[in-house]
Amino acid sequence: DTEVTQTPKHLVMGMTNKKSLKCEQHMGHRAMYWYKQKAKKPPELMFVYSYEKLSINESVPSRFSPECPNSSLLNLHLHALQPEDSALYLCASSQDGADGYTFGSGTRLTVV
C-alpha cells in the first residue's frame, strides 16, 4: 500500500459544528503532516507529527486540534471554524528520506 487515504473527500460545516478529518497510511512512515491549501496558492504547513508526537505547530489557531492515535492514523478536529477556513486540507506522510512526502487527495472543506 503506497497511498495516503483521507476522509471525507468533501465536507460542509456550519460555524458552530464540530467535525473531524481523518488520514491513514500503511507505509510505515514515521512522520505525518497536515497542510492547508487555498485556491491558486501553495500548500501551507499546519502540523508535523514525528513518532506519534506533535513536533511542529505552525501557530495554528486552537480551533484546529490535531491528534495522532497511532503510527498509521492522523486526525484533525475542527470546532468553531470561520468561513475563511474553507480550503483543501492535505495530509502527507514521509520517512524523511529522499523519497519525498506522499500526499493524500485531500478534504475539501467549506465553512458556511
Added chain:
Amino acid sequence: GQNIDQPTEMTATEGAIVQINCTYQTSGFNGLFWYQQHAGEAPTFLSYNVLDGLEEKGRFSSFLSRSKGYSYLLLKELQMKDSASYLCAVRVFTGGGNKLTFGTGTQLKVEL
C-alpha cells in the same frame, strides 16, 4: 523564515523543453523537492536534490546549487498532460524536526 520564489506562470509548446526556476533563502537546508499538482488533486513527487548537481528522471531533471540558493526543474518533450502547477519545496531541519515549505508555485500551460 524562508523565502522560496518561482515564476507565477509559464507557457510552452508541446514537444519543447521548459525550465522552471526556484530561488530560496533559508537556514537548516535539508533538501529540495519538486512536486507536480493538477487542479483539484494532491501534489505528486517528481524529484529530490540534497547535493549540488543534476538529477535526471526520464523526461524530468532537477538541478541544485546550494551556494546560490537556486534550483531548476527541466521538462523535456513536453506533453499536454504536463500542464499543471509545479511546486518547489525546501525541507529544513528545525528544533522540532524536518519541515517542508512550498514555494509560490509555477502554473505551466502547454500549448499545441
